[in-house]
Amino acid sequence: MKKYGELVAERSFLLSALASSSITVAILAFMVFMGLPLMKQAGFYQLLVKPWAPYQGTFGIYPMIVGTGCISLLSLVVAFPLSLGCSFLIATIAPKPVSKGLRRLIELMTGIPTVIYGFVGIFLLVPYIRELFRSGSGLCVLTAALVLGIMITPTMTLFFCDSFDRIPRSYLTAAEALGASRTQKLLYVILPCAKMGMLNGVILALGRAVGDTLVALMLAGNSVRVPGSVLEPARTLTAHIALVIAADYESPEFRSIFACGIVLYLFTMMVTFLVRYLSFAEGRRD
Amino acid sequence: MRRIFFIQPVLIVSILLAACLPAFSGSLDSFQGEKGELKISGGTAHIPVMKEAARQIMMANPEIQISIAGGGSGVGIKQVGEGLVDIGNSGRKATDEEIGRYQLKLFQWAIDGVGPVVNPENPVKALTKDQMKDIFAGKVSNWKTLGGEDREINIYTRDEASGTRAVFWKKGLDKGPITPSAHVVVSNGAMKSAIAQDPYGIGYVSVGHIDASVAPVALDGVVPTIETVQDGAYKIARGLYSNTRGEPVGLTKKFIDFLYSPDGKKIIESKGFIPVR
Numbered sequence: 001m002k003k004y005g006e007l008v009a010e011r012s013f014l015l016s017a018l019a020s021s022s023i024t025v026a027i028l029a030f031m032v033f034m035g036l037p038l039m040k041q042a043g044f045y046q047l048l049v050k051p052w053a054p055y056q057g058t059f060g061i062y063p064m065i066v067g068t069g070c071i072s073l074l075s076l077v078v079a080f081p082l083s084l085g086c087s088f089l090i091a092t093i094a095p096k097p098v099s100k101g102l103r104r105l106i107e108l109m110t111g112i113p114t115v116i117y118g119f120v121g122i123f124l125l126v127p128y129i130r131e132l133f134r135s136g137s138g139l140c141v142l143t144a145a146l147v148l149g150i151m152i153t154p155t156m157t158l159f160f161c162d163s164f165d166r167i168p169r170s171y172l173t174a175a176e177a178l179g180a181s182r183t184q185k186l187l188y189v190i191l192p193c194a195k196m197g198m199l200n201g202v203i204l205a206l207g208r209a210v211g212d213t214l215v216a217l218m219l220a221g222n223s224v225r226v227p228g229s230v231l232e233p234a235r236t237l238t239a240h241i242a243l244v245i246a247a248d249y250e251s252p253e254f255r256s257i258f259a260c261g262i263v264l265y266l267f268t269m270m271v272t273f274l275v276r277y278l279s280f281a282e283g284r285r286d
Numbered sequence: 287m288r289r290i291f292f293i294q295p296v297l298i299v300s301i302l303l304a305a306c307l308p309a310f311s312g313s314l315d316s317f318q319g320e321k322g323e324l325k326i327s328g329g330t331a332h333i334p335v336m337k338e339a340a341r342q343i344m345m346a347n348p349e350i351q352i353s354i355a356g357g358g359s360g361v362g363i364k365q366v367g368e369g370l371v372d373i374g375n376s377g378r379k380a381t382d383e384e385i386g387r388y389q390l391k392l393f394q395w396a397i398d399g400v401g402p403v404v405n406p407e408n409p410v411k412a413l414t415k416d417q418m419k420d421i422f423a424g425k426v427s428n429w430k431t432l433g434g435e436d437r438e439i440n441i442y443t444r445d446e447a448s449g450t451r452a453v454f455w456k457k458g459l460d461k462g463p464i465t466p467s468a469h470v471v472v473s474n475g476a477m478k479s480a481i482a483q484d485p486y487g488i489g490y491v492s493v494g495h496i497d498a499s500v501a502p503v504a505l506d507g508v509v510p511t512i513e514t515v516q517d518g519a520y521k522i523a524r525g526l527y528s529n530t531r532g533e534p535v536g537l538t539k540k541f542i543d544f545l546y547s548p549d550g551k552k553i554i555e556s557k558g559f560i561p562v563r
Contacts (some may be wrong), residue, residue: 139469
């Protein structure tokens, strides 16, 4: 009887595993299928490098790819030092009650919906950036990257803290016994040991920055041109999908958002594989 | 026996009230005894009118639930065609192809203009049509050449699904180019708040949405207002449509009829549009 029950459980788990993994593949297949007419007509490569001009019949997503890249990488530049500082403070410098409180606060911050970051950004940051640089409207790559950077900081910080916590206690005590100062301990013991875990955090935060829609939609200005500087507006792939999804189902504009979907999908997949590979490499080294 | 005496006046008053209630509500009579849900989406210029109409109907009859979403004219036509909503609003006439594909019935209940707007702080409050075309094409890029401050012009436009954009592009820009460096916002409301925030911005909104937070720009000497749209002096005008798939029935029909009733027309006027006669 028990064996029979076990078999049923095993089969049902297998089924759910198969279902969830096949859905992932099916989504990619669906996007390729829907995007195929346009891709055949124009070529996938052409879609990637041409500009977006629906009235002239070109539906390239190149400006959006550049926009996504600029905004998400710049947001990493903002978030990395912030997260590093926060996690150092929490993990080593601050006294126990303070670090515990800070950690709770940062955990809370990861749960704030992105639309709130966007909202606050529009009213506080946009006018400030506009007047600070006296150029453009304030809805630009820089504004979006700053807000996005602040948005991904909690995620990154938590990852950093976790990888600091995983360092064996004995390493730290050994360093202390050798008379290492706090800074030395940080630079020569903690950082080298936590390198891989931190890289994981950075990559996952990058994934979050690339995948976020609302912050860029609200703050980046959404113009369909390759931005010439960080003070110019740009559009991300996700914002592009959100803006074009309302167009006619049969139109080539609508088809082109499947190309955006494929690019985003492939990017996320790459990120996931990279994270897997890195954790695997780390696991083997230990 | 005493209790019945107590109840009697209450009963009389409530019967009297019930008898008088229809007289107060006027055009809302037809919603008596109706219940259910009505879903509306699409054109963002329509939203103030839809909201007020829905509020009055739901106040008169709490059994009715009306939900209103935006999305733009393209979304409205698509969603009503796919049967996702009961009424799909559009700020442009549905194309013959759309009407044919979805068997749409069109109800035009108001006339609206689309007017260029700037921030109230901007000294430039009048443009010629050619100047405006040059601005939106990106040929004129500084307010200084138009008599304003020495700052870049920030151009705001709408997304592909917008009926406001379609009308402005056709009648305001004569299908001329809109520079790809223009900012894109997703509704008339968002356009208004973007221009209200940006002293160096220029965009276009439904005339019904123009209020103190943004300043209308006179085009060839004509300021876009209800009056100039109504007497035909201001040319960038369009109809506001509510579309249904097939002949409307039940609550949907009553809602559309309400827009044409005297009370409905009052709402349309109060929100800055011109009700159709």
